[in-house]
Amino acid sequence: MKALKNPLFAFISLCLFGVAVEFGLDAYIQLTILFICVNALMAMSLNLVNGYTGQFSLGHAGFMALGAYFSAYASTKWDFLPSNFSLLSAFIFTLGSGLVAAAAGFIVGLPSLRLKGDYLAIVTLGFGEIIRVALLNMDFLGGPRGLANIPSIGSFPMSFGFAAIWLVICFFTIWRVMHSSYGRGFLSVREDEIAAESMGINTTSMKVRAFVLSSFFAGVAGALFAHFTNFINPSSFTFLTSVNAVIMVVLGGMGSMTGSIVAAIFITALPEALRPLQEITGVDLRMVIYSLALILVMIWRPKGIFGELELSDVWRKYVRRSA
Amino acid sequence: MQDFVQHLINGLSLGSIYALIALGYTMVYGILKMINFAHSDVYMVGAFAAYYVARWLGIDAQPGLPTLITLLIASMVVCSVLGLLIERLAYRPLRNSPKLNILITAIGVSLLLEYGGQVVFGADPKVFPEVMKDFVIFSAGGVELKSFDVTVLIVSLLAMLGLQFLIHKTKVGRAMRAVSSNISVASLMGVNPDRIIAFTFVIGSALAGVGSVLVGMKYPKIDPLMGMMIGLKAFVAAVLGGIGNVGGAVIGALIMGLSEEMVVGYLSSTYRDALAFGILILILIFRPAGILGKYSVEKV
Numbered sequence: 001m002k003a004l005k006n007p008l009f010a011f012i013s014l015c016l017f018g019v020a021v022e023f024g025l026d027a028y029i030q031l032t033i034l035f036i037c038v039n040a041l042m043a044m045s046l047n048l049v050n051g052y053t054g055q056f057s058l059g060h061a062g063f064m065a066l067g068a069y070f071s072a073y074a075s076t077k078w079d080f081l082p083s084n085f086s087l088l089s090a091f092i093f094t095l096g097s098g099l100v101a102a103a104a105g106f107i108v109g110l111p112s113l114r115l116k117g118d119y120l121a122i123v124t125l126g127f128g129e130i131i132r133v134a135l136l137n138m139d140f141l142g143g144p145r146g147l148a149n150i151p152s153i154g155s156f157p158m159s160f161g162f163a164a165i166w167l168v169i170c171f172f173t174i175w176r177v178m179h180s181s182y183g184r185g186f187l188s189v190r191e192d193e194i195a196a197e198s199m200g201i202n203t204t205s206m207k208v209r210a211f212v213l214s215s216f217f218a219g220v221a222g223a224l225f226a227h228f229t230n231f232i233n234p235s236s237f238t239f240l241t242s243v244n245a246v247i248m249v250v251l252g253g254m255g256s257m258t259g260s261i262v263a264a265i266f267i268t269a270l271p272e273a274l275r276p277l278q279e280i281t282g283v284d285l286r287m288v289i290y291s292l293a294l295i296l297v298m299i300w301r302p303k304g305i306f307g308e309l310e311l312s313d314v315w316r317k318y319v320r321r322s323a
Numbered sequence: 324m325q326d327f328v329q330h331l332i333n334g335l336s337l338g339s340i341y342a343l344i345a346l347g348y349t350m351v352y353g354i355l356k357m358i359n360f361a362h363s364d365v366y367m368v369g370a371f372a373a374y375y376v377a378r379w380l381g382i383d384a385q386p387g388l389p390t391l392i393t394l395l396i397a398s399m400v401v402c403s404v405l406g407l408l409i410e411r412l413a414y415r416p417l418r419n420s421p422k423l424n425i426l427i428t429a430i431g432v433s434l435l436l437e438y439g440g441q442v443v444f445g446a447d448p449k450v451f452p453e454v455m456k457d458f459v460i461f462s463a464g465g466v467e468l469k470s471f472d473v474t475v476l477i478v479s480l481l482a483m484l485g486l487q488f489l490i491h492k493t494k495v496g497r498a499m500r501a502v503s504s505n506i507s508v509a510s511l512m513g514v515n516p517d518r519i520i521a522f523t524f525v526i527g528s529a530l531a532g533v534g535s536v537l538v539g540m541k542y543p544k545i546d547p548l549m550g551m552m553i554g555l556k557a558f559v560a561a562v563l564g565g566i567g568n569v570g571g572a573v574i575g576a577l578i579m580g581l582s583e584e585m586v587v588g589y590l591s592s593t594y595r596d597a598l599a600f601g602i603l604i605l606i607l608i609f610r611p612a613g614i615l616g617k618y619s620v621e622k623v
Contacts, residue, residue: 056423111608117422118358122558123607126600133597243430250427287438294431299416302424
């Protein structure tokens with residue numbers, strides 16, 4: 001029971017926040033908040049591979065696409081549960097899309113994780129693009145037209161609560177994994193692969209495990225994205241979607257879960273806040289600012305804003321001490 | 324049969340353009356052991372430089388050899404300066420940091436050029452000036468040899484021979500080879516590695532500039548995101564031949580160009596972009612060092 005206390009507390013406070021938003025803010029901001037949830041899931045899951053295991057993956061959008069398409073197809077074509085169980089069936093479909101993405105992650109990861117650094121980045125990028133091109137050529141999935149009329153989960157508090165379940169599951173799963181012996185294995189692979197190998201760690205299996213778990217949550221994020229937007233097509237999951245996730249991980253700090261969440265909030269909300277500026281200049285400055293920020297962070301603060309610290313550590317280290 | 328020969332010609336001319344860009348990747352990789360993701364965007368800037376120079380000089384409607392040479396020089400100069408700036412401002416501060424950070428910086432520079440380009444040049448595609456007259460030089464049995472393809476082949480062959488001469492016959496080339504085999508020992512021998520690295524960026528970027536004019540001549544539609552796909556394919560070509568190996572880059576690029584034309588000709592053009600990655604994955608799984616590459620042993 002004690003192990004459930006923290007996640008339950010987090011979940012309830014998230015839900016309360018959602019209900020408060022429902023009464024206080026308009027639909028535009030509500031949708032932005034839902035996208036923040038999707039991006040936070042993407043960032044946390046990618047952090048497991050890029051941040052904790054130190055393997056650079058650039059194909060996360062591919063797994064997101066698989067999850068999105070599975071859940072979208074399943075929820076429009078199959079209904080085996082009566083309609084008043086729609087939340088349960090949405091949960092099952094989301095879980096299923098996570099599993100599909102995880103299976104794809106296993107297939108992709110097994111050969112490609114023998115590579116390192118730059119090559120791994122390019123190969124994962126390649127797999128992401130291959131998944132996208134394959135979806136583009138599949139007629140029963142709509143091809144380039146995409147899938148429309150995907151049922152949404154419900155009103156804003158319902159959708160947000162649903163996303164909150166997955167956020168909490170994702171956060172605490174990765175948290176527990178990183179504090180188990182597997183997590184130590186992941187970290188040792190990041191720090192020094194050869195030393196880890198000589199300590200008896202099967203580095204390839206560690207990397208594949210991290211990759212599979214990461215693609216599971218990417219698939220879930222994709223499924224949520226499909227249900228929130230009600231429409232998907234292959235161009236929702238391009239190279240840029242992967243890069244966006246990477247930017248969140250790097251800016252937040254490679255190896256900091258709360259850092260990823262903070263960066264996801266920041267990066268999703270920033271373009272909306274910059275909209276007035278965009279209307280004045282007439283061009284999309286978002287990516288220019290991101291890329292400049294990426295370069296400057298790499299030069300001045302190579303570990304990202306939070307480094308390996310969590311928000312609670314930062315609080316303990318800088319705020320409480322000075323008080 | 325005549326289809327096949329036509330595809331062969333197209334593939335060769337596409338492959339020699341890939342080769343010019345792949346050489347930039349392979350040279351930088353050979354010296355710094357990093358993938359310069361921004362290389363393909365330097366190429367994009369080169370195309371725009373040629374476009375604006377042609378409009379500014381008013382030669383965008385006067386096709387001919389002088390136009391070709393002017394645009395080549397303009398684009399090479401702009402690309403070299405840009406390559407130099409990127410090396411100095413973004414990569415040199417990170418020379419000794421972990422590989423992952425350098426990789427992320429390179430992606431950042433690439434995105435900055437692409438989206439900065441959209442802000443500066445506008446996101447809409449522009450029509451590249453007519454550099455040469457396109458006419459059929461030679462035709463036999465339905466196979467046409469066009470002047471574009473011949474020009475592309477000649478110019479890229481000249482550029483590659485020039486590079487070969489530079490690397491193997493000059494003092495700078497010897498210094499480049501020394502730095503690529505061991506930076507610290509080369510600096511003990513009186514080579515200034517910073518200068519040689521900067522020089523490598525200049526040469527690689529200048530070759531990208533040549534490539535950009537040739538592509539602009541063949542496919543006269545340029546936009547700020549044009550570097551993305553061609554850059555990836557050129558990179559795959561470099562890996563295919565064995566990255567860091569100049570001859571390998573050319574062979575890999577020719578294989579890439581030919582197989583791409585064949586896929587478009589005999590299968591479907593929608594698979595065009597997936598092919599590059601398919602080749603890459605197969606190569607990296609079965610022969611990670613590429614066709615002409617050497618395996619290296621990791622020392623602890």
